Amino acid sequence: MDMGDFILEMKNITKDFSGVKALDNVNLKVKKGEIHGLCGENGAGKSTLMKILSGVYPYGTFSGEIIFDGKELKLNNIKDAEDAGIGIIYQELSLVKELSVSENIFIGNEPNKNGIIDFDRMYYETKILLDKLNLNINPNVPVKNLGIGQQQLVEIAKALSKNVSLLILDEPTSSLTDADVEILFNILRQLKDNGVTCIYISHKLNEVMEITDRITVQRDGKTIGSEDTKNLTESEIIKMMVGRELTNLFPKEEHQIGKEILEVKNFSVYDSKSSSKKIVDNVSFTLKEGEILGIAGLIGAGRTELVSSIFGSYPGRHEGEIYLEGKKINIRNPDEALDYGIAMVPEDRKGQGLINILSVRDNMTLSNIESYKNNFGSVDVNKEIVDVKKYIEMLKIKVSHFDLAVKNLSGGNQQKVVLAKNLLRNPKILILDEPTRGIDVGAKYEIYKLIYELVKSGISIIMVSSELPEIIGLSDRIVVMHEGKKKGEFVNKDVTQEMIMQCAIGGK
Amino acid sequence: TTNPNQSKSNNQTSQTTNTSDNSGKIKIGFSFDTLNLERWQHDRDYFVQRAKELGADVLVQSANSDSQTQYSQCQNLIAQGIKVLVIIPHDGSAIAPIVEEAHKAGVKVLAYDRLIMNADVDAYVSFDNEKVGELQAEAITKLVPKGNYFLLEGSPTDNNAKLFEQGQKKVLQPLVDKGDIKIVGEQWAQDWLTQNAYNIMQNALTANNNKIDAVVDANDSTALGAIRALQEQNLAGKVAISGQDADLANCQLIVEGKQSMTVYKPVKEEATKGADVAVALAKGEDINANGKVNNGKIDVPSVLLTPVAVDKNNMVDTIIKDGFHSLDEVYKNVPKDQWPKQ
Amino acid sequence: MVNSKGFKENNVSINKKFSFNLKLYTMIIALVGIWIIFAIATKGDFLTSRNMSNLFRQMVSTAVLAIGMVFVIIAGQIDLSVGSLLGLTGGIAAIANVWFHINGILSIIIALAIGLILGTWNGWWVAYKNVPSFIVTLAGMLVFRGILIGITNGYTIAPLSSDFQFIGQAYLTPVSGYLLGIIVLLVGAYTIYSQRKSKIKYGLEVSPFYLDIAKIILMIVLIGLFVFTLNSYNGIPFSVLILAILVAIFTYIASKTVFGRRVYALGGNIEAAKLSGINVKKITLILFAINGLLAAVSGVVLTSTLNAGSTSAGQNAEMDAIASCVIGGASLMGGVGSVIGAIIGALVMASINNGMSLLNSAPFWQYVVKGLILLLAVYVDVASKNKE
Amino acid sequence: MVNSKGFKENNVSINKKFSFNLKLYTMIIALVGIWIIFAIATKGDFLTSRNMSNLFRQMVSTAVLAIGMVFVIIAGQIDLSVGSLLGLTGGIAAIANVWFHINGILSIIIALAIGLILGTWNGWWVAYKNVPSFIVTLAGMLVFRGILIGITNGYTIAPLSSDFQFIGQAYLTPVSGYLLGIIVLLVGAYTIYSQRKSKIKYGLEVSPFYLDIAKIILMIVLIGLFVFTLNSYNGIPFSVLILAILVAIFTYIASKTVFGRRVYALGGNIEAAKLSGINVKKITLILFAINGLLAAVSGVVLTSTLNAGSTSAGQNAEMDAIASCVIGGASLMGGVGSVIGAIIGALVMASINNGMSLLNSAPFWQYVVKGLILLLAVYVDVASKNKE
């Protein structure tokens, strides 16, 4: 192949974190103007490689060479990468919550005259970007008022605002619904027509298949290989990633559904910021013992608000009734919910799921720490460690030691820690809000199997997910929401994605 | 009032100088409440100088107005093999336990300027703090026998401020009872800060529509702030105001007629006397006490000096004569032709 | 659909403006409450133009410190050295002026330069050596106070030359006061007008005309009242004018400039700020440098007001400054705060001090009531925000 | 594969242990550095058993405050009221004892109860009324000091009865000192042994035997040295014993109990802590209550040491306590810190104060050198951590 085709070559990149090799002699070549997919298990080193390329880990903190546009790149900081024309959307949301949408989009590149910001221009350009993404929000609203999905779109807008020749997207769609993904893809195709190169990282292989031209697969910090997308199938990618075949992604298993355990009646939730606005409007549903109930809907449909209000963690006011095993209950905070046997994996793992500076162990046992109390009132650390090790094994969490701070884990592995925390609590009802965000196919499969084991043992599950295949592949029953209202309920037999989509966008 | 003792005590000190031909160097520890106040710097300089003449070394510490720090520092001094510990207590009660500790280590303790309470103190050299308050009030009542009085006291957490207040009240209360004077306000300036005193005085003038005839002010750093506030109302010089410590800036204000008086504690005399007593204690000689003061436990052998009220008239005879400040310094802002002849 | 969405957005934008203002308004309401209580308790003395003039002058040195401090706090840092720095720079200015007979202006410039340098020293350790700002500035607090004690040798340095005294003691003549008021009004009106124009240029929705008019009327009333009150005593104090100018400049910096917004960004989420390519170190350095400069301004004003430099000047002033910021809504966790808030905070504190001292209460009451008012004022603020 | 993984893990775990220790070790190294410098500068005076005894006694009241403060700081809060609370509780104990002739023990219990109640008051406002802890405790600082001034009327209250003086002034006899050392050793050895047993029970990998032996030997050396040094002067001071007991209890609480874990969690990410079912309000309340209690302990010890209660006791003590925590590695942003660190921080500060005072330097030098040593000590710590 002609060398001139390549806009980027990363050669023999090696990077370790105090003894742990995250990248081991990695090579990546990207052609000018292509959309290049990067796949690999959780912890394979994808994000680390991209952080090297965007100057987060500056020249000298890794070994190897980066050739970009024919010249060797020695990046000292992020600014250098931006100056060279490289832009990135990080896997972990990196927005300043107190600042407005438009300020976040232009942070670091504020339109200004002599250091004085031209707010009107900023507003105007933000509006254009948001329109492109079909996101109808006020550019002056602080980011903290947005849902996770919307925040991810803002992050995308931020990347688009920079005029880059190489755009890196690290898990840009983990909280997006299919409709939004389609919008993003159209934009990427437009960019491609304008000669912009993209590197696209995702665990949603169908997306990767749809949008990319070539794919490189990484495993355990090493490059496995690159191939044109058209020559690959999903299962071939999986095989390269995981090292083995994985034919059925959804291990449907028979399980007993028992009597009704939870009933939610006429439930409404009001916005925590403006108390007159209803986000969830008069929703009712039931949940049976050993049942998996899926909740589908578009971004902003109010699914998160619904489930987090039930769990007692949403700050806004709510109305309606909840019956647990026939008894009316009133949950005011997560503490009480957990006492009733209801646990929840929140959608925002960084903000609500994890305590970044604490270790994997501390995080995992935070909810059930009481159960390790011994006679002296102290924590039986060894008993704790046994459990922690068990879950690390079970969920295949890639971590060198359980006392490592969770902030050092790869995105997918962090998500697994949040899952483990809630499993350790042994709930009767487990609420999962986007449970497999950023988790690789192999691990997803394991998690699904685990979910089946849970329901077989009589635990009930409510699962909010933006991945329709996941909803359809797992749920026994599906509730669909649209603009805060329940628009439909399907027993999962012969349900198609189209039927759910139709319902989610408000049609019948 | 001038100080009748002064010339006499000067003679005494020169005598002691002659008798102190000594080979072995004596170590004296000196613990100051604080050195952030102008006067204490003078005390230190005179004391050290005199001790040197007597053949003693002085280790100086300053406790930043904190009893606990002072206690620690005294411990540290004792640990260094001193013979005598001289203390200007931040709080005469709170420093008492150090006396016993010192005695255990064979160290004598001299309370300097402020008494140490409830302890077997070996000697006390001082001016009487209540007396200071009395002098302030006496001077001001003499100038303004009738009228509205405002009391600007020191830091509310400083034990000495309380003593000054007591002294003032001793003089003022009878006049209040007689109806001659009316106390229209009493405020305490946190940390003796000039700025706080300034704000307090501003507010007092506002609250009383400037109808204040006299201010009994506890010390010079607060008087400085109060006078600024008076000046703003063109009242400086019209309202009598007291002070204490004979700080240079305040002496200047006195000769300019803006401050009525300050209480001058002839520091040189006190420091020189202090050094003499300290050395005598070290050698086990007689300290020439001129009185005894009860501290709640014992009658402490004391050398008591008299604080002097200084105003425009006796400035030259006291402060300047003592060399505490020079004539040039004090009269700097006064036209040369109005300078006193010396 | 588009219509309904457009409508939604409008709603939000009005909502947002309202809630933004409310945040400051509740503290202003608490302030007004305090004023009313003191006005009643002092039988009106508190609200005389003379006392208002005093009050504003009494708040200047804390308020100037608070302006710098609020930036540092927004950035998630703290500066404990400003009290000592205030004392040191004030002392240096006084020494230059009194002992070395350097004229007032030059003495002040020297003091400001030293403030800037020592602030930069603080910032350098924090930004480039990663030492926690608490430690760096605690060290600064000790070192600067030590130097002050060393150079003054414990003496109070006074009196200053008249060109130095000017800053803290002079007043604007009534006429120039009104003139100034009119200029401010004109600038304000012009800003509103040009904002309108720029909005139209980008095809953005402009606020209804009557709202702009209302704004201008409000401005006229407030500025008029301010100037009138101060003029009916001695005129606008020069030191208050300096404060006002600083407030204007730094409010502008905080809300309108690239630098200002980046400070909020790095305080709100330092990781995100770094990942956005912001030079966090440089900004941190500049913040502390500015804070040093403002401490020097405060030192100069205080020295000039008291007509003396002393070793103990500015003791504990850092706590007052920090407290002002927090009362005014700043969070010590960073990312939140405003210059106006800090000024209102300083005014709340000065008002409590002034009122209690007018009431001539005993130290016991002063401490207790001060503490309780402070707690209640902030509680009112917090509670009303929560309800909303 | 399993083997290689096992190997890897071992490596890291050792690495990690090492780095964990390093965190504390660097500050200990800085401390040792300070000691060596002072030992040389004072020609050995610094290291005499007598001065060591003094040094430990001098650090007690700050160290006790620091123990409580570090919990508050880990939880992401601050408590500015402890200095005043120390003064108030000490004053109350003295009043009870001196004016009302209540015996020492009862006076102390009264003081402790009041500390607990006022700490709870602080905590209630912070936890249940959402007022920022900076404001609540700033108010507390004023109110408590005010009450102290009010009840003492500005007088110093002394002397105390002998049963009260005991706490601050008594020493253990040499024999009981050694006995105590041996008991501590036995408890330590038993802990190591039972940990080993429990590890084996759960099938976890145990550390090599020689390491446990080494640990025990280190313990013998350190405890022996400690007791020997203090015994060669007057014996172990009773106040130092109290401190040691408090350190043991609170280290245990921080690292081994459910409560301790939760404090770290809520300081690290309060949102996530809430969602994990932690009753954040309750914990916050308890933290401040404990802090109040410890302030009272500190107040009692100080009052007893000085044999007097005074209005100015504990002024600025809160800053020393906070500084100790930060020097010892706590972050004012919450989530990070340790009791041992705070104690080492307090020891660093006490050492600097003690050393500088032994050197008899002028105030100028005291301030400046103190500030610089503080800065350098923490810098050494930060720099070595960064490198690693």
Ligand SMILES: Nc1ncnc2c1ncn2[C@@H]1O[C@H](COP(=O)(O)OP(=O)(O)OP(=O)(O)O)[C@@H](O)[C@H]1O
């Ligand atoms: N700062 C760090 N310190 C220590 N280890 C780290 C750090 N950052 C990453 N790692 C480790 O490096 C490895 C690669 O992580 P990376 O985030 O690149 O994975 P990834 O391929 O992006 O995974 P995911 O799909 O889950 O996002 C992981 O084992 C991770 O634990």
Ligand SMILES: Nc1ncnc2c1ncn2[C@@H]1O[C@H](COP(=O)(O)OP(=O)(O)OP(=O)(O)O)[C@@H](O)[C@H]1O
């Ligand atoms: N187009 C929009 N215009 C205005 N507000 C919106 C819009 N879309 C969403 N919102 C609001 O944003 C908030 C957060 O939505 P969020 O994304 O959390 O909802 P969700 O149903 O949980 O979606 P998801 O879980 O898929 O992200 C809601 O208050 C919602 O009403």
Ligand SMILES: O[C@@H]1[C@@H](O)[C@H](O)OC[C@H]1O
């Ligand atoms: O001399 C005074 C001193 O005794 C007092 O303690 O503090 C203020 C001084 O003016």
Ligand SMILES: [Mg+2]
């Ligand atoms: Mg990743």
Ligand SMILES: [Mg+2]
């Ligand atoms: Mg959601």
